[in-house]
Amino acid sequence: MSDPRATARAIDALRRGWPIRIGALALLPVETADAGRLAAFDPEGIAPLLLSAGRAATLKLANQREAAEPDAPVLIDRAPWLDFAMATALADPQLDLATPMKGPFRALPLIAAADAAAALRLARIAGLLPAFFAQPAGEAEVTITPADIDAHEDATRLTIAARARLPVAHAEDAEIVAFRTPESPGEHVALLIGEPDGRAPLVRLHSECLTGDALGSLKCDCGPQLDAAIREIEASGWGILLYLRQEGRGIGLVNKLRAYALQDQGYDTVDANTRLGFAIDARDFGVAARMLELLGQRTVRLLTNNPAKVAGLEAAGIAVVERVPHFLPPNPHNEKYLATKRDRTGHQL
Numbered sequence: 001m002s003d004p005r006a007t008a009r010a011i012d013a014l015r016r017g018w019p020i021r022i023g024a025l026a027l028l029p030v031e032t033a034d035a036g037r038l039a040a041f042d043p044e045g046i047a048p049l050l051l052s053a054g055r056a057a058t059l060k061l062a063n064q065r066e067a068a069e070p071d072a073p074v075l076i077d078r079a080p081w082l083d084f085a086m087a088t089a090l091a092d093p094q095l096d097l098a099t100p101m102k103g104p105f106r107a108l109p110l111i112a113a114a115d116a117a118a119a120l121r122l123a124r125i126a127g128l129l130p131a132f133f134a135q136p137a138g139e140a141e142v143t144i145t146p147a148d149i150d151a152h153e154d155a156t157r158l159t160i161a162a163r164a165r166l167p168v169a170h171a172e173d174a175e176i177v178a179f180r181t182p183e184s185p186g187e188h189v190a191l192l193i194g195e196p197d198g199r200a201p202l203v204r205l206h207s208e209c210l211t212g213d214a215l216g217s218l219k220c221d222c223g224p225q226l227d228a229a230i231r232e233i234e235a236s237g238w239g240i241l242l243y244l245r246q247e248g249r250g251i252g253l254v255n256k257l258r259a260y261a262l263q264d265q266g267y268d269t270v271d272a273n274t275r276l277g278f279a280i281d282a283r284d285f286g287v288a289a290r291m292l293e294l295l296g297q298r299t300v301r302l303l304t305n306n307p308a309k310v311a312g313l314e315a316a317g318i319a320v321v322e323r324v325p326h327f328l329p330p331n332p333h334n335e336k337y338l339a340t341k342r343d344r345t346g347h348q349l
């Protein structure tokens, strides 16, 4: 039996810097632990450092391993100079330019590959840098399995928690519906606009962007896209805006801001994510499909430039009968961001 509650406890432990166990690996998170915790976790100073493939490639360590899979995590041997401060520098790309690398570092054969991959996934879910000290022995606050993480992320656990009329600036005839699972703190929301008229609704999947949605950031197109989506759905007669709590394409606000800091050093949005050790897009649109199902809609017209959203919904059983482009004029701050979407992530712009 998988236990999503155990995953919630593991996330809490990681955010507080305590060790957890996933399957065969005891894991201490680099971002939130400290040198004292490391000494207690690994008194002999032998636990290697677990990093993502993207991070290891950035550090020129990926080519050392014999891994069959290019995305497999990488274990870095615990050389005497790999102390807590050095681990932090290896984990956090913001320090790449500031920290002269000591080294040399050596990649070890990966043990417990599935558990190691699950650890990196859990770091992303917890909004932390994907880096751990990892060893078979060692005390842990909580023990989980990779299946427990799947259960925690299982969109079928989503239910409607509350609904109410919500007139908004660009759609006075609207209703808000909130969805949640027992363990995830962020509630997803649907804004139902207009009255169903027998046609497939015009649907927009909007991923949370605090900087763009609430603060008017000019670095991306999220704020204007959100605004325009509500207007377009209203003008179309009826439809649904899904507001998904997938900040930073699923890496969380803090990691997105780290990506922004890397962008200030000249990396684009794709390379910034890779240097941090994350997938280019960590979102799972199964949650959106589940929300549409709970709202009784299995056929939609989708407002997007992103083919991955169409594919994601269709893979989860929603028929997308039409893709409606959703392009807003660029500004001087987001021109490069939009060009990267077009040139590197397959957006149809």
Ligand SMILES: Nc1nc2c(ncn2[C@@H]2O[C@H](COP(=O)(O)OP(=O)(O)OP(=O)(O)O)[C@@H](O)[C@H]2O)c(=O)[nH]1
Residues within 6 Å of the ligand: 205, 206, 207, 208, 209, 210, 220, 222, 225, 246, 247, 248, 249, 250, 251, 256, 259, 260, 269, 273, 303, 304, 305, 306, 309, 326, 341, 347
């Ligand atoms: N990791 C990361 N996330 C970003 C960055 N800029 C914006 N985001 C996030 O990207 C998401 C915006 O995605 P969407 O508005 O769904 O846009 P999209 O996937 O490009 O697709 P469409 O707009 O539908 O064509 C939000 O969660 C933002 O927080 C960035 O530089 N790095």
Ligand SMILES: [Zn+2]
Residues within 6 Å of the ligand: 209, 211, 212, 213, 220, 221, 222, 223
């Ligand atoms: Zn944005």
